[in-house]
Amino acid sequence: MKKLIIKTSFFVIPFLLLFVVTQSFHKKDKGDLLRLGYIYDTNNYDVKVLFKKYFDRTKDYKQVSEINLDTINTYDFVSIGDSFSTQGPIGYQNCMVHNTNIKLLDIDRDLYDSPLQGLYDLINGGFFDNNKTKYVILQNVERGFVERGKSISKTNKFTIDSLKQIFIKKNKEKLEKEHEKKPKDQFFSKENIRFVMYNFNYLYDDNANVSQTYKVNTTKNLFSVSDHKLLFFEDDVKVLNSNNDKLLIENLNNELNVLSDILTKMNIQLIVLPSPDKYDIYYDYIVNKEKYEKPIFFDHFNTLKKRYLYINSKEILAKAIKSKEDVYFYDDTHWSPIASELIADEILRISK
Numbered sequence: 001m002k003k004l005i006i007k008t009s010f011f012v013i014p015f016l017l018l019f020v021v022t023q024s025f026h027k028k029d030k031g032d033l034l035r036l037g038y039i040y041d042t043n044n045y046d047v048k049v050l051f052k053k054y055f056d057r058t059k060d061y062k063q064v065s066e067i068n069l070d071t072i073n074t075y076d077f078v079s080i081g082d083s084f085s086t087q088g089p090i091g092y093q094n095c096m097v098h099n100t101n102i103k104l105l106d107i108d109r110d111l112y113d114s115p116l117q118g119l120y121d122l123i124n125g126g127f128f129d130n131n132k133t134k135y136v137i138l139q140n141v142e143r144g145f146v147e148r149g150k151s152i153s154k155t156n157k158f159t160i161d162s163l164k165q166i167f168i169k170k171n172k173e174k175l176e177k178e179h180e181k182k183p184k185d186q187f188f189s190k191e192n193i194r195f196v197m198y199n200f201n202y203l204y205d206d207n208a209n210v211s212q213t214y215k216v217n218t219t220k221n222l223f224s225v226s227d228h229k230l231l232f233f234e235d236d237v238k239v240l241n242s243n244n245d246k247l248l249i250e251n252l253n254n255e256l257n258v259l260s261d262i263l264t265k266m267n268i269q270l271i272v273l274p275s276p277d278k279y280d281i282y283y284d285y286i287v288n289k290e291k292y293e294k295p296i297f298f299d300h301f302n303t304l305k306k307r308y309l310y311i312n313s314k315e316i317l318a319k320a321i322k323s324k325e326d327v328y329f330y331d332d333t334h335w336s337p338i339a340s341e342l343i344a345d346e347i348l349r350i351s352k
Contacts, residue, residue, distance in 0.1 A: 037213025
């Protein structure tokens, strides 16, 4: 029996050590880049403390899942976007409506994969017949915009009835998942091995050889941490082949112009809001940036003729980072309330 215990301990003890280290230092409540990269957070960066006044706000705009779809509703703005449009109290929509009489409706993110396609589907389904608005804000992150412009179905549709059925189904699925949720085995989890392996690999490789998060040195502190580091998502780099393609960018702009023409006939103005990739915004501050391809999506996109209102978000935010820290979150792919406020101000300015 004693020999069995000794032999077993040789197998179990390494996993126990990995488990203790991971559970002690891998913060799962921090930003997506820390979580994806299994990065040990030595900075104790806490956005809820740093931006407490924004996190303490209520969400003052409505989402489609929160309204009565059988009535005629009137709004100043309808927003549709990706994760940059799902920041709730700290997002640009909330900054727009905070302490104002502005009425804004956001299209729930889980209704669509592509905001561009989702907007077409809503138009075709008669959504704006019942939900009147002066402006539609179409937001899309830079890394996904060009690809989403390549494959658009202009015949798909979301009717009011189909939206109701989707919400009923999703609420049922949510309840079922909560009921069936089982705790994961954390002791023998791959997470424990990855946490130790990734943090060791980051000592000599920018993305730890296999990580989805890049960690690079910067020429100055860009965040309220003192390590001269920038974290960014691997997809920001992977998409550059198409995102730097002038013809594909022109195709995207043409699609947006067509969409704007359709909305104009409905007395709605389209506002296009590309959200810059974190890699793009901070590219000029990367040490040895020459080994990384330069993102030039905005260089091309800004020169094109547009029949819609355009938020030149990169210009706004690139100017801001010259004098402000934490325009984007240090540990996350998304912009912070500093950027949300700047973007909100610009949307309100051009829509006057």
